[in-house]
Amino acid sequence: MSAAPGGRASSAPLLGRDAEPTVFELSVTGRSAAQLRTTGVPATLLERLVSASYLRREPVALPEVSERDLVGHFTRLSHRQFSVDLGMYPLGSCTMKYNPKAFDEIAAMPGIADVHPATPAPLTQGWLALLCEIERELCAVTGMHAATLQPAAGAAGELTGLLLMRAFHAANGETRTKVLIPDSAHGTNPASVTLGGYEVVTIPSDARGLVDVDALRAALDRDVAGIMLTNPNTLGLFEEEIDRIAAAVHEVGGLLYYDGANLNAILGVVRPGDMGFDIVHLNLHKTFATPHGGGGPGAGPVAVSERLAEFLPGPAPCRTADNQFEWRMPPRSIGRVHSWHGNALVLARAHAYLRVHGRDGLARVAERAVLNANWLRVRLHDSYPAAFDRPCMHEVVLTAAELKRTTGVRALDVAKRLLEEGFHAPTVYFPLVVDEALMVEPTETESPQTLAALADALERIARGATDDPDAAHEAPRSTPVRRLDEARAARHLVATEDDRDPVEPRG
Amino acid sequence: MIVPDDLRYSTEHEWARPDGRKVRVGITDYAQDALGDVVFVDLPAVGKQIDAGSLLGEVESTKSVSEVYAPVSGTVRAVNDTLRDAPEILNADPYGQGWICELEVTDAAQVEGLLDASAYAKLTGS
Numbered sequence: 261m262s263a264a265p266g267g268r269a270s271s272a273p274l275l276g277r278d279a280e281p282t283v284f285e286l287s288v289t290g291r292s293a294a295q296l297r298t299t300g301v302p303a304t305l306l307e308r309l310v311s312a313s314y315l316r317r318e319p320v321a322l323p324e325v326s327e328r329d330l331v332g333h334f335t336r337l338s339h340r341q342f343s344v345d346l347g348m349y350p351l352g353s354c355t356m357k358y359n360p361k362a363f364d365e366i367a368a369m370p371g372i373a374d375v376h377p378a379t380p381a382p383l384t385q386g387w388l389a390l391l392c393e394i395e396r397e398l399c400a401v402t403g404m405h406a407a408t409l410q411p412a413a414g415a416a417g418e419l420t421g422l423l424l425m426r427a428f429h430a431a432n433g434e435t436r437t438k439v440l441i442p443d444s445a446h447g448t449n450p451a452s453v454t455l456g457g458y459e460v461v462t463i464p465s466d467a468r469g470l471v472d473v474d475a476l477r478a479a480l481d482r483d484v485a486g487i488m489l490t491n492p493n494t495l496g497l498f499e500e501e502i503d504r505i506a507a508a509v510h511e512v513g514g515l516l517y518y519d520g521a522n523l524n525a526i527l528g529v530v531r532p533g534d535m536g537f538d539i540v541h542l543n544l545h546k547t548f549a550t551p552h553g554g555g556g557p558g559a560g561p562v563a564v565s566e567r568l569a570e571f572l573p574g575p576a577p578c579r580t581a582d583n584q585f586e587w588r589m590p591p592r593s594i595g596r597v598h599s600w601h602g603n604a605l606v607l608a609r610a611h612a613y614l615r616v617h618g619r620d621g622l623a624r625v626a627e628r629a630v631l632n633a634n635w636l637r638v639r640l641h642d643s644y645p646a647a648f649d650r651p652c653m654h655e656v657v658l659t660a661a662e663l664k665r666t667t668g669v670r671a672l673d674v675a676k677r678l679l680e681e682g683f684h685a686p687t688v689y690f691p692l693v694v695d696e697a698l699m700v701e702p703t704e705t706e707s708p709q710t711l712a713a714l715a716d717a718l719e720r721i722a723r724g725a726t727d728d729p730d731a732a733h734e735a736p737r738s739t740p741v742r743r744l745d746e747a748r749a750a751r752h753l754v755a756t757e758d759d760r761d762p763v764e765p766r767g
Numbered sequence: 768m769i770v771p772d773d774l775r776y777s778t779e780h781e782w783a784r785p786d787g788r789k790v791r792v793g794i795t796d797y798a799q800d801a802l803g804d805v806v807f808v809d810l811p812a813v814g815k816q817i818d819a820g821s822l823l824g825e826v827e828s829t830k831s832v833s834e835v836y837a838p839v840s841g842t843v844r845a846v847n848d849t850l851r852d853a854p855e856i857l858n859a860d861p862y863g864q865g866w867i868c869e870l871e872v873t874d875a876a877q878v879e880g881l882l883d884a885s886a887y888a889k890l891t892g893s
Contacts, residue, residue: 689803746829747804751806751854
C-alpha cells in the first residue's frame with residue numbers, strides 16, 4: 261500500500277473510498293499515545309533493574325502513533341463492523357443472539373472480576389461457592405450428574421468429552437476405536453474425534469433429514485466408543501428417534517455425546533440426560549449471554565452422567581462436609597484441560613442468565629426461538645423452500661437450488677445481497693448435505709417486525725435475481741468493502757506484512 | 768454444464784480420458800461448479816496403486832473438502848503439479864489444464880463400465 265506514514269483524521273475509509281491503513285502504516289518514529297506522569301520516583305536505568313540476559317537486544321517493533329490517530333483508527337474500524345448489537349445476525353448454527361447488558365455488568369463487578377485465579381481457596385470461598393452453584397445449575401438444565409467448568413469453548417468440550425469416553429472404556433479394560441457421527445454434523449465433531457485418537461464412521465441421514473437408524477444399527481459393534489449427536493441436528497430438525505438411538509448405542513456398550521451447539525432450541529423443555537446422553541457440552545457463549553464471534557473467550561463446560569463423574573477434569577470446586585469450599589481432584593481424573601479454572605467470567609454471566617430466567621423463562625427462550633424459525637420457514641416457502649419441509653426447531657435450512665437453476669443466482673449471492681439490505685448473512689453451504697443451503701437462525705431475541713423485514717429483504721432479493729442477476733453476482737455494492745476474493749487468500753497464503761504483494765487491494 | 772462426448776464418467780463426478788493403457792482423470796464441470804472456488808488440491812503419490820472407487824485425493828474449496836475417487840483401478844503414473852500452485856485452473860478448465868492425474872489401468876474393461884456423456888448428463892440433469 262502506498263499510504264504515507266502518519267495519521268489522517270479522515271472518514272474516507274469509512275465510506276469505502278480508501279482501505280483503512282494498518283496501525284503499523286500509521287506509525288511515525290517518536291510519536292506516542294501515552295506519557296508517563298511526572299512523579300517523585302527517581303528515574304533508573306533498566307539495566308540496573310533487570311539482568312542483561314533478560315533484556316532485548318533490539319527494541320520490539322511496535323507502532324508509534326498519537327492517541328488521536330490511534331482512537332481514530334480503531335473507531336473507523338469499529339464503524340465498519342457488523343455486530344449483534346447493530347442488527348440482526350441470522351447466522352445459522354452459531355446462535356448469534358442479543359446478549360443483555362445486565363449480565364456484562366454482573367461479570368464486571370469487582371468482587372467477581374478482580375480476583376486472581378491463584379488466590380488461595382480460603383480467601384475465595386465466594387467464587388468457589390459460585391462455581392459449585394453454576395455446576396449444579398448446568399446439571400439441572402442438561403439432566404446430568406456432574407460437570408467440569410474448565411473447557412474453553414465447544415471444540416475444547418468435545419475433546420474433553422472424547423477423553424472422558426476413552427478413560428471410561430479403559431477403566432472397563434476396553435480399547436474401542438470408532439466414533440459414529442451423522443453426515444449432517446458440525447465440522448468440529450470429526451476433527452475432535454480424530455484429535456482424540458478415534459476413527460470417524462459417518463452415518464447417513466434418511467429422507468426426513470434425521471439419523472438413518474438402520475444404518476446406525478449396521479455400524480454398531482463392540483469397537484464403537486460412542487456417537488456424537490446434536491439434537492436438534494444441524495438441519496434444525498429434532499431427532500425423533502433419539503430413544504431408539506440411545507438404546508442401540510448403549511446395547512453395544514457405547515456412550516452418547518451431546519453437542520450442545522443447538523441447546524437453545526430445547527432449553528427448559530427437554531434435557532439431554534433424559535434422552536439418554538452420557539456426556540453433554542454446553543456453549544455458554546452461544547446460549548447463555550456471552551457475546552461471541554470475536555475470537556473469545558467462550559466456555560464449553562462438559563456435564564456427565566454419574567458413571568463418568570470420577571473421570572472429570574480437575575481440580576474441581578467442591579463443598580466440604582463443614583460447608584467450606586476447596587479444590588479437589590476427581591479420583592480417576594483425566595487431568596486439567598485448561599489453565600486455572602476455565603474462563604470464569606463467562607461462567608459468571610451464565611449463572612446470572614440462568615438465575616434471571618429460571619426454568620419457565622428458559623422454556624420461553626426455546627419456544628420463541630423455535631417459533632421465530634418456523635415463522636420464517638413458512639413465510640419464505642415460495643422463494644426459498646426449506647430443504648426438509650416439516651416443522652423445524654430453532655433454525656431452518658432453506659435452499660436456493662431452484663433460484664440458482666432459474667436465475668444463476670446462488671446462495672452465496674443471496675448472502676452478499678443481504679449485506680446491502682442491512683442484515684448479516686445467514687450461514688451458507690452448510691450442512692453439506694443440502695444443495696445451495698441458506699441456514700437461518702433468527703433466535704428468540706428478534707422482534708416480529710425485524711423478522712418481517714428480513715423476510716421482505718430475502719423476497720426482494722429473489723425477485724431481483726430474475727430482473728438483474730448481475731446485481732446479485734456483484735453484491736455487496738454499498739458496503740465499505742465490496743465482494744472479496746474469498747479464494748485468493750487460501751490459494752496464495754500471505755501471512756506476514758513483509759510478504760505482501762505491492763498491489764493495491766481491491767476496496 | 769459442459770459434458771464432452773469423448774470422455775467417460777463416474778457417478779462420483781470424475782471424468783476419465785482413455786489413451787491406450789493410460790487414463791487421464793479429473794473432476795467434471797458439474798463437480799467444479801458445485802464445489803465453488805477451489806483453493807487446494809491434494810494429489811496422489813506417483814507410483815501409488817489404487818482400486819476403483821477408493822480415495823485418489825481431495826479437493827478443497829471455499830465451501831468444503833471433497834474426496835476424489837479413482838474411476839478405475841490402476842497405478843498413478845503422473846500428477847498435474849501445476850495444480851499445487853494454481854488450483855484455480857481446476858475451476859477454469861476442468862477437462863483440460865485442470866486434469867488431476869494419469870493412471871495406468873489394471874483392467875481396460877473397467878473403463879467401458881463407466882458412464883458415457885449422455886448417461887452422465889442425465890445423472891446431473893444437465
